[in-house]
Every structure is written in C-alpha cells, then in structure tokens.
Amino acid sequence: MANVSNTPIVEVRDLVVDLKGNRILNGVTLDVYRGEILGFVGASGAGKSVLTRTILGLLPKQAGSIVVLGVNLDQAGELQRQEIERRWGILFQQGALFSSLTVGENIEFPIREYLDVSDRLMTEIAITKLEMVGLKADVYRKFPSELSGGMIKRVALARALALDPEILFLDEPTSGLDPISAGDFDQLILTLQQTSAMAVFMVTHDLDSLHTICDRIAVLGDGKIIEAGGMERMLASQHPWLRAYFHGVRARAGRQAAN
C-alpha cells in the first residue's frame, strides 16, 4: 500500500485513564506510523473512544505519555499545542458539523482560524475539498440540516481535511451508512490517504473496512492492546475475543464475499 515509514507519528506509552472511578485504560502502548491506515477495534465499551479522546486531549489521563508529531502533549505549551492541532484532522462519529454555519463556512472555519489566505482561495479550497470527498460544489451553500447522513460524513471529512493534516482520526466513519456508501467511503479514505500520504487512525467495527483498507490493526481489550499487526496476524491469533471477532459468522461471510 502507501509508503509506510517506520517513524511513529503518534506514540502512546503506558496510558492509564480512569472514568468515574473505573479504570478504562490500563497501560495502553500504541504507535501510529506515518502513511499507514491503522484500524482500531475492540468490544463495545472497551474504551476505543476513550483512547481516541484522550489522545485528542478531550479526556484527562492518570498516567503515561502521548507524543504526537514528536511533541509530548504534556509538555507542550499553548502555541505548540495549537501547532499540533493544526496538523491533525478529526472526523467525529456524527460529523459534528456546526449547525449554524453553511457547509462552506464549516470547511472554511479552520482555514480562517489558522491560515492567512485570501477569501477567494479559501472558497476555492473549500470547493476543491468538497469535490475531493465526492460531493458537488452546490453543497457549499447548504446547511448541515439539509444533508443526508452520508453527505454529513463527507462534509465532516472535508472539514477534517481542510488544513491538509498529517494525521486523520476517524471515529467509526462507516457506521450508519449503507454497505454501498460504506464501501465508497472506505475507498475515498484510501484514495485521499494515498494522495496526501497522511496517517489515518480509524476506530471501526466494520470488518470490510479492516479487510480492504487497513494496513495494520490494533485490538483493545481489558484496558490494553492485546494484539497489533496485519490481518494475517489477527486471523492467526489464539486470543478468544479475536477468534470470535475475526472467525465469527459475519467475518466468514464477509471474507467469502471478498474472495
């Protein structure tokens, strides 16, 4: 696949996170490398979203370190953090588009904040991004409430890509999409990732996504990473949850369909 290098772009070390007195993550160690698509799986409630939100700085952690783009987020000052935030893009599960702004304004929002470019260029970039995620330019003037679920995801992806990030975090990008749209969305992520060589960290439950676009898969269970590696490794693993997940009825059906 794309040129995966061995420099980690996100390094999580021995991360411990408690939520309301419960230990959710207990010593998570995980690397995301430049130019790879990492699929991140785990049972519902295992703490996938917690890990993502902790990396993004939305949840406090009890112990451990998170290094993003070579900067330890604990030691980063305000400016350094902003610099990091400029270089990552996030697609939330429900899109999280600002409902009071049009699609165009949503995409231009981070550009306006972080870059000193003319209005004309901003509009052109916003339209380019919209067309890159497979939407028509007329969507530009619409409000999020006028869009379908799949379109909202695409616009949210365009916004996440607005500053040409080096890492893209996706939280269940294909959930709530029909299989055709989900497949299209997977392909879209793959092409975009290949054209810009960014790293993609993708929380997903979609076995098809894992099979078709992920370079590597990391599995969260019992507050730790229980396995990380390519699909072969997942299929060969003896861990009961992994066996159930990758050898279950749905997984087999999916593989047969893929073959």
Add this chain to the structure above:
Amino acid sequence: MTAGILLSGQAQGDRIELSAAGSWTAEYAGVIEPQIDAATRAITARTISVNLARIEYLDTYGAWLLERALRGWKNQGHDARLVGLREDYRGLFEKVHAGTQKLTPAPRGRNSIMATLESVGITMAGVGADLALFAQMTGSLITALARVVMRPTSFRLTSMVHQLERVGWRAVPIILLITVLIGAILAQQGIFHFRKFGADIYVIDMVGVLVLREIGVLIVCVMVAGRSGSSYTAELGAMRMREEIDALRTMGFDPVEVLILPRILALVIAVPILTFLGSMAALYGGGLVSWLYGGIQPEIFLARLREAVSGTTFEVGMIKAPFMALVIGIVACVEGLQVQGSAESLGEKTTNSVVKSIFMVIVLDGIFAMFFASIGL
C-alpha cells in the same frame, strides 16, 4: 521546511519556463497566491511550461494554486503545461484537476421591505396554522374523552396519577414560595403608597381582590406553563423523535388517549388546587407584611379581608383555573407533537410552548375579565 524561492522564470522568445520550488503547502499559501496571480496576469509568452521538479512539499493548497494558474493561462489562450511533477503527487494533482469549481451563484439579497412583509405574512400564516392545530387537538381530546367515558376501563389512571404527582404535588413548594413573595410585595407597595393618603388599611382590599381574582391564578398559570407545560412538550417531543408515538399508533393505540388525555386531565385537576394554595399563600404573605411593615394586626387584617372580598371574588378567580390549565396543556401537547427529528427542533418547540401558553393564558384572562364585567360580577 523552507519557503525558498517559490516561482521564478526565464523567458526565451515566445516561450517561458517557470520553475516552482520550496514548500507549496497550506502554511505558505498566503505567500504563493500573489505570485501565482502576478504570473497569470503578467505573462505574454505563448507557451508556458512550469517545472515542478524542485517542489519539496505539495498539498492541496499548492496543487490548487498551480491548477488555478493553468486554468487562467488556458483561458487567455496560452499553451501551458506542467513538467517534472513527482510521481507521488500525481494522484493529488489529478484529484484537484478533476474539480469543476462550479458554484451556483449566491441567491441575491432581496428588497428588505419585501423581506419584512414576507416574514410578517409567514408569521400570520403560522398563527392561523396554530389555531387550526389547537382546534384539532381540542377535538381529538373531546373524542378521546368520550371514548373513555364509554369504556372507563381504558382510562390510564396510573398515568394520570403519576402526572398529577409531577405537575401538582411536586409543584407545591415552588408555587407557595413564589406566591408568598408576590403577596408580600403587593402589600409592601400598597402600604408604601397608600400611607401618603392615610389609607393604608385599604391595602387589604387591594391585596385581597387582586390576589383572589387575578394575580393568584395568573402567577400559578405562568409557573405551570414554565414548569409543566415545557416538560410536556419536551417529553412528547422526545417520544416523537424516538418514534415512540409512531410505535403506539402502529399497535392500534391513539396517542391522544394514551399520552395526552391523562396529562391534560392531570393539569386540569392540579391547577385549581395549586391556584387555591397559591392564593392562600399570597394572602398570608400580604398579611405578614401588613403586620410587620404596616403595623396592621392580623385580627384587623382578617376582619377587613372578610368585608373586602366576597365569595364571588374567590369564585371568579378559581373558575378560570381549569380553563387556563386546559389551554396550557393543549398548547404544550400540540407543540410536542410538532417536534421534527432534530434536537434543535425539540428546543425550539419547547420554547414556543412556554411563550405561546403564557400568551394564551393572558389572552384568556382578558376574555374572562370582559365576560365577568359584562355579567356584572
């Protein structure tokens, strides 16, 4: 990353070779854009070739600016092309190149007078629609009530008792607190101003009549609209959002009978009781202030009150309460059933419910005032 030299060129007769170098990325887009525009305007040579071999980094911003220049030159009839594009950037460039940038022109801003007239028209149509919905809800409520009277077993007594607890019993403390304060404030203001004329004793007439006839029921209804009406709207709206109401319908139940009738009946029972409690509390607050602030002994207050107000004063106040409860309940339920799929819509309808029901309560109070005046009460 270096900004470096971004765009430079050498002309050779009818052809010009430009060379792009450095980081063509979002960070430097503000610097690159003027150079691109200058190049698009200034070049007169027929053939233009842009050498991209020395570009270190390219992202969508850089790729789009190059594409913009190419499109500009092509429009002016130049023969322009790119050379030396790195293989790993080809995909990005093709994506950008495929874009059409076709944007429908923005709708023109309309005449502001027309826009105002239009919004007035839309509002008036909305008022008409609201009245129709109100009438429709009243109708379905009466049919549901008739059905329940024919088959009393189908009445949701548990639900009504539960609602009665929520909108009646649990509202008592706050209603008492507020009405005590209102009565106290009325008495204090009355004493303060009446004292100038040596008429402080008449404050008892004022507090008595005002509280029993108007203020008691109004304050209680405003509180109930804000407290219980809004919660009816929010509950029914949330049920609509989660398709619970559709589920009821498909199982053959009438949502009006199951959900709305018990709620409105609970209000119709609770509001008169709350009005009574509220009026008594307001009189108590008024008496307390008259005693502590105005020096009117409680015995005198009570004796004077007995002369000042009659049974009719009290009845006029109380008779309004169930009607106002009905209006609050119907408005709240109509708004709740109007909720569309989104959370914004739920918030909007809840606000509307409170505003409309308070407005309706005051209008109804005015109608009652005219009615009682004309029959001489």
